[in-house]
Amino acid sequence: MKTLGIVLGYIRYGETSIVSTIYTEALGRQSYMVKGVRSSKRKDLLPLLIPLSIVEFETTNRPNAKLQYLKELQIHYPFVALPFDNVRRAVAMFVAVLLMKSVRQDNPDSQLFAFLSDSIKTLDTIADGLVNFHIHFMLRLASVLGFEPNTRERQLPYFDLMNGTMTATCPAHDHYVCQSDLSLWLQAADLTTDTLSQSHFTRDDRQRLISIFEQYYMLHITGFTPLNSHLVLHEVI
Secondary structure, three states: OEEEEEEEEEEEEOOOEEEEEEEEOOOEEEEEEEOOOOOOOOOOOHHHHOOOOEEEEEEOOOOOOOOEEEEEEEEOOOOOOHHHOHHHHHHHHHHHHHHHHHOOOOOOOHHHHHHHHHHHHHHHHOOOOHHHHHHHHHHHHHHHHOOOOEOOOOOOOEEEOOOOEEEOOOOOOOOEEEHHHHHHHHHHHHOOHHHHHHOOOOHHHHHHHHHHHHHHHHHHOOOOOOOOOHHHHHHHO
């Protein structure tokens, strides 16, 4: 069968092969063996499998198999700027790690696939506000995955990360934001693609927001672990 897919990453397998994790339009998240891709004869395939590449390929679909196989791999969406821009590459690495840790479905989800495809194209082409893209993306992804923060009652002094809502009283647990962190959180909630360049987050603000989002994701996705890639992002943005 043919399907579109978004490459999340890969690991080496043996001397010349890799196992690539791809979120596909037809089958959800799948792991694919790509044989000989690190050999001189097939080295032209590896650049097609960089994180966030949108590809098209034929695949086997063996029920209950841990690894599938792909063939006739080709680029579906040719990048305009992402591979040639250090900031875009760093943001793409961050987004890919986030997706590896959070998108676990091995069943198709057309809304999620469309959101990811559109977001990747925006990351590739956006002219202004690139440094805030990942903050907006984390919030949007949470919404698509089903745990959108409810910030409508923003006059209240606390945001309960465990329950995903504003609250008038301090929660009886440690997972909440208030004061200056709450101000950052609400500013992040207001971001849109069109207003990314209008936000004046500092580097420290963005790092703090990533830490809050990490905690939020860990509370709502079983097994979610910290995003060490934000350390790389911190060096660039």
